[in-house]
Amino acid sequence: MIENTEQRTELSKLGEFGLIHHLTKDIKLYDNNTIKGVGDDAAVIRGGDKLILMSTDLLVEGIHFDLSYYPLKHLGYKAAVVNISDIIAMNGTPRQLTVSVAVSNRFPVEALEEIYEGIRLACDHYKVDLVGGDTSASHKGLILSLSILGDVAEDEVVYRSTAAEGDLLCVSGDLGGAYMGLMLLEREKQVFKADPSMQPDLDGFDYILERQLKPEARADIINHLRINKIKPSSMIDISDGLASEALHLCTESALGCAIYEEKIPIDVITADMAREFGMEPAIAALNGGEDYELLFTVKQQDYEKVSIIPGVCIIGHMTAAAEGARLIGRDGGVVPLVAQGWDAFN
Amino acid sequence: MIENTEQRTELSKLGEFGLIHHLTKDIKLYDNNTIKGVGDDAAVIRGGDKLILMSTDLLVEGIHFDLSYYPLKHLGYKAAVVNISDIIAMNGTPRQLTVSVAVSNRFPVEALEEIYEGIRLACDHYKVDLVGGDTSASHKGLILSLSILGDVAEDEVVYRSTAAEGDLLCVSGDLGGAYMGLMLLEREKQVFKADPSMQPDLDGFDYILERQLKPEARADIINHLRINKIKPSSMIDISDGLASEALHLCTESALGCAIYEEKIPIDVITADMAREFGMEPAIAALNGGEDYELLFTVKQQDYEKVSIIPGVCIIGHMTAAAEGARLIGRDGGVVPLVAQGWDAFN
Numbered sequence: 001m002i003e004n005t006e007q008r009t010e011l012s013k014l015g016e017f018g019l020i021h022h023l024t025k026d027i028k029l030y031d032n033n034t035i036k037g038v039g040d041d042a043a044v045i046r047g048g049d050k051l052i053l054m055s056t057d058l059l060v061e062g063i064h065f066d067l068s069y070y071p072l073k074h075l076g077y078k079a080a081v082v083n084i085s086d087i088i089a090m091n092g093t094p095r096q097l098t099v100s101v102a103v104s105n106r107f108p109v110e111a112l113e114e115i116y117e118g119i120r121l122a123c124d125h126y127k128v129d130l131v132g133g134d135t136s137a138s139h140k141g142l143i144l145s146l147s148i149l150g151d152v153a154e155d156e157v158v159y160r161s162t163a164a165e166g167d168l169l170c171v172s173g174d175l176g177g178a179y180m181g182l183m184l185l186e187r188e189k190q191v192f193k194a195d196p197s198m199q200p201d202l203d204g205f206d207y208i209l210e211r212q213l214k215p216e217a218r219a220d221i222i223n224h225l226r227i228n229k230i231k232p233s234s235m236i237d238i239s240d241g242l243a244s245e246a247l248h249l250c251t252e253s254a255l256g257c258a259i260y261e262e263k264i265p266i267d268v269i270t271a272d273m274a275r276e277f278g279m280e281p282a283i284a285a286l287n288g289g290e291d292y293e294l295l296f297t298v299k300q301q302d303y304e305k306v307s308i309i310p311g312v313c314i315i316g317h318m319t320a321a322a323e324g325a326r327l328i329g330r331d332g333g334v335v336p337l338v339a340q341g342w343d344a345f346n
Numbered sequence: 347m348i349e350n351t352e353q354r355t356e357l358s359k360l361g362e363f364g365l366i367h368h369l370t371k372d373i374k375l376y377d378n379n380t381i382k383g384v385g386d387d388a389a390v391i392r393g394g395d396k397l398i399l400m401s402t403d404l405l406v407e408g409i410h411f412d413l414s415y416y417p418l419k420h421l422g423y424k425a426a427v428v429n430i431s432d433i434i435a436m437n438g439t440p441r442q443l444t445v446s447v448a449v450s451n452r453f454p455v456e457a458l459e460e461i462y463e464g465i466r467l468a469c470d471h472y473k474v475d476l477v478g479g480d481t482s483a484s485h486k487g488l489i490l491s492l493s494i495l496g497d498v499a500e501d502e503v504v505y506r507s508t509a510a511e512g513d514l515l516c517v518s519g520d521l522g523g524a525y526m527g528l529m530l531l532e533r534e535k536q537v538f539k540a541d542p543s544m545q546p547d548l549d550g551f552d553y554i555l556e557r558q559l560k561p562e563a564r565a566d567i568i569n570h571l572r573i574n575k576i577k578p579s580s581m582i583d584i585s586d587g588l589a590s591e592a593l594h595l596c597t598e599s600a601l602g603c604a605i606y607e608e609k610i611p612i613d614v615i616t617a618d619m620a621r622e623f624g625m626e627p628a629i630a631a632l633n634g635g636e637d638y639e640l641l642f643t644v645k646q647q648d649y650e651k652v653s654i655i656p657g658v659c660i661i662g663h664m665t666a667a668a669e670g671a672r673l674i675g676r677d678g679g680v681v682p683l684v685a686q687g688w689d690a691f692n
Binding site for chain 1: 353358360362366367368372373375379382384386389391393395398400401402403404409441442444454455456462470473475477481483489491493496497524595
């Protein structure tokens with residue numbers, strides 16, 4: 001069948017987001033209860049007096065993770081967190097998870113036990129129920145596909161598309177750490193390959209390693225916002241880098257934005273490691289993925305309330321679409337924000 | 347990590363169902379709204395005045411399908427139907443679907459368009475909303491992971507575990523056709539491989555080819571049952587063969603069963619093709635998978651009502667667990683029912 005296809009457009013031409021858009025445009029919806037389909041962190045479905053949130057993520061060995069340094073238990077934990085984070089990013093509460101695994105026969109049962117142990121730890125931590133799944137053989141490698149359900153009160157749900165001009169752009173935690181952890185693990189893998197007698201030099205880098213190997217979803221930030229009676233005007237989780245996610249908010253809300261480089265929160269170990277790799281720390285934050293922090297906007301009148309939430313930084317504001325998405329450098333120079341985040345097809 | 351695992355138990359030792367059971371036993375559930383987790387066709391979650399049903403299925407190239415004869419549009423259609431059938435088997439209505447695809451770069455965008463076209467056809471036919479998903483590169487082949495939501499009124503949901511002794515065992519449609527279609531396609535592939543000038547000889551076999559390449563979920567049977575005011579006492583869809591599914595009903599309901607070979611519905615083309623392959627037609631029905639018919643039990647007092655539903659056959663009844671799961675042959679001989687259905691790990 002593949003050979004017979006007359007026209008051939010390479011997947012890399014569209015890229016991951018372009019491909020999803022291309023395949024799912026013009027979709028017809030039948031159920032009046034389907035409020036939001038493709039295009040946000042989760043689908044939104046009316047269910048009684050609440051909204052049901054549904055999301056799914058795929059993790060492929062060799063594309064999303066390298067088992068030569070990624071412990072299986074951590075992989076299971078992270079796979080669950082990635083899904084949980086999608087529900088959190090809608091301002092929702094994660095509830096039920098399904099897990100599908102395809103594995104080649106090079107994996108013993110004990111390897112799957114490790115993965116499930118990690119998933120279970122995440123389920124315990126976030127109080128999520130593992131309710132089903134599927135297992136299959138694969139010809140090569142390990143593939144994890146998780147789907148999650150959550151819920152949220154109708155007046156609490158937060159979309160990507162509802163930011164307004166002048167809203168403050170905020171981010172939780174610090175950025176770029178997961179990417180620097182990955183760079184470090186990759187470097188030590190190459191060193192080990194070149195000389196197997198070398199022991200990996202990971203001392204003092206616990207923070208960025210943990211950012212990569214054991215990310216957390218920011219349920220705590222959602223709680224802080226709720227306690228402080230702040231409802232974000234828009235929100236997304238940072239899985240592909242700050243630049244890519246800020247551009248999603250801009251596109252979906254039909255706005256531009258201004259982000260101030262000096263305001264982007266970067267941990268000192270992340271910054272040191274970036275410089276060691278000859279990279280501006282801000283580049284790691286803008287383009288490095290997998291931090292699973294929250295990027296959200298709040299009304300200007302919430303400025304004081306949001307300022308006191310620990311671990312939240314105001315990094316800019318939303319502008320008219322005509323102004324574009326801009327990064328204002330430390331020197332006052334302005335450059336357009338470009339998504340150079342991670343793309344599975346590139 | 348894999349090399350370091352001290353103990354090594356081969357996946358094939360547990361098999362697919364054993365593995366799922368092994369990995370998901372002792373799972374703790376946190377949400378009071380989670381009514382049923384692992385162990386039925388779908389998870390069941392309370393959502394307002396209805397129950398939400400959630401299920402997921404994984405299809406792996408080379409394990410579940412062979413693209414040398416499986417058209418991509420049909421594959422998409424079937425992937426959706428497999429999931430829809432899980433919701434139907436809970437006596438529910440399918441509502442929302444997510445689709446995740448991992449593909450190697452040998453696939454062009456046009457190939458994915460074909461798959462999505464098939465998924466969309468199924469969504470149109472069953473009035474299901476495609477609401478999300480994920481795409482990724484893969485190192486080898488094509489992997490589809492679909493998750494589905496459905497709903498059902500609380501007093502309408504049907505589990506595998508609620509059959510009672512004496513209940514009549516019923517099946518919709520006819521069985522073994524999808525398996526015989528697969529055998530035929532595999533045979534013609536081998537013929538073609540041996541001599542590429544040979545054209546596949548598929549004339550007159552439309553029925554079994556359609557059973558394999560374009561299966562349908564039996565939403566019509568569910569409607570008939572509802573119209574005739576019959577609520578099955580238990581139900582499952584037949585994805586892995588009659589024997590395997592009947593044993594699931596027995597195990598989950600803590601019962602035995604008696605199935606009469608002469609009552610098993612088999613189409614004449616299925617039977618002819620089975621004999622051509624030197625196989626008893628009943629074996630194709632018992633062990634051949636992918637028919638996606640419904641296997642269900644009803645109370646004896648529903649005998650007359652269920653008898654008049656077109657396309658439903660009564661093939662036996664449920665017994666005490668001590669009597670075991672038995673097949674009564676045409677000659678009156680009794681053999682234990684054994685699941686020799688399809689297992690991805692064997």
